[in-house]
Amino acid sequence: MSLTYLYQDRFVSKEELQISPEDRGYYFGDGVYEVFRVYHGRLYEAAAHFERWEKSAAALRIPLPLPSGELTGRLEELIRINGLSEGTVYMQVTRGAAPRSHPFPADTKPILMAYTTEARRPLNTMKEGISAVTMEDIRWLRCDLKTLNLLPNVLAKQHAVDQGAGDVILHRNGTVTECSASNIMIVKDGAVITHPANHLILHGITRAVVLRLAQGLGLSVRETPFTLKELRAADEVFITGTTVEVTPVISVDGVPVADGRPGEITRRLQNEFEKTISF
Known part of the structure; x- marks a missing residue:
């Protein structure tokens, strides 16, 4: 079964993802991420993960495209859509796409992406x-x-x-x-x-x-x-x-x-x- 991804504020197939080759995540690793554990179809310690997510993004001065409260609901929906019972949710945001240059570009739009992975406990x-x-x-x-x-x-x-x-x-x-x-x-x-x-x-x-x-x-x-x-x-x-x-x-x-x-x-x-x- 093809997995659904969260891209910005939409649920899309992998084939619909549109990540630019000029994304600063490729050039500079200019972004942050979180990996959530999912047990019994539920995010584990979600509040703590989002607190760290917000701290990391703030330190890199990357504005988050969605507030954590809203994003929690989107990830829960992503888990439901993909039928994930046990595994992980990977989520990242990059500063966005711009011609390669070290300083922060003026008008980029942050790019958010998340997906689920089935994984057994070790x-x-x-x-x-x-x-x-x-x-x-x-x-x-x-x-x-x-x-x-x-x-x-x-x-x-x-x-x-x-x-x-x-x-x-x-x-x-x-x-x-x-x-x-x-x-x-x-x-x-x-x-x-x-x-x-x-x-x-x-x-x-x-x-x-x-x-x-x-x-x-x-x-x-x-x-x-x-x-x-x-x-x-x-x-x-x-x-x-x-x-x-x-x-x-x-x-x-x-x-x-x-x-x-x-x-x-x-x-x-x-x-x-x-x-x-x-x-």
Whole structure:
């Protein structure tokens, strides 16, 4: 079945999409995006996603063509039209089309586009865990903005693939930041520790949910930088993200994390997360 797309304020087929070759998203990655998880045909944590969407667009000075309240309804309709029960909604906006020139063009019209994708939950890796490798984080210093400039993340993920690993753990001069497309947390002596939500990491929606769940379990939560040395001495390591949910990391650079099995606190957080998606 051919999928329907949201283009500007209309629902169209893929063949009807009219994206100009002069779109600044092609030239400069001049745009922002969001990926929403869909469970049981419903957007998960929609308000948090839209808050980040608006923040990123404002920082890039891209006027949004539709207010978030109206756009929420359009995405819900897109899900219904495409019959999506479980998967994702990808949404992006670019500054628009204009002859190639670095300064903001005067009269462009932002281009909005969204589509749905069926995707199963990563139940196997959530149960068994993944391996990870480390890599220096040399991206720009506004990682808190969810822009289309993802080539550094693509290269990082490919580095993990080349090493036969599930993901890469990025660090700046030995201080762990995040992964290629997810946030990372460690557990030490019963405390959940993760990098603070500043300009060096993306403020993950699932990250925020998991921190709330940890606090609800009475766990100590510390948003503070930690080092590669502390990562390797952790009792547990796990990543969080829209598509990975809460996934254990059982080895780093070929060395097992603790006993090389998913830890108790990770399992407890997975169980609590499961409750949040059981509408």
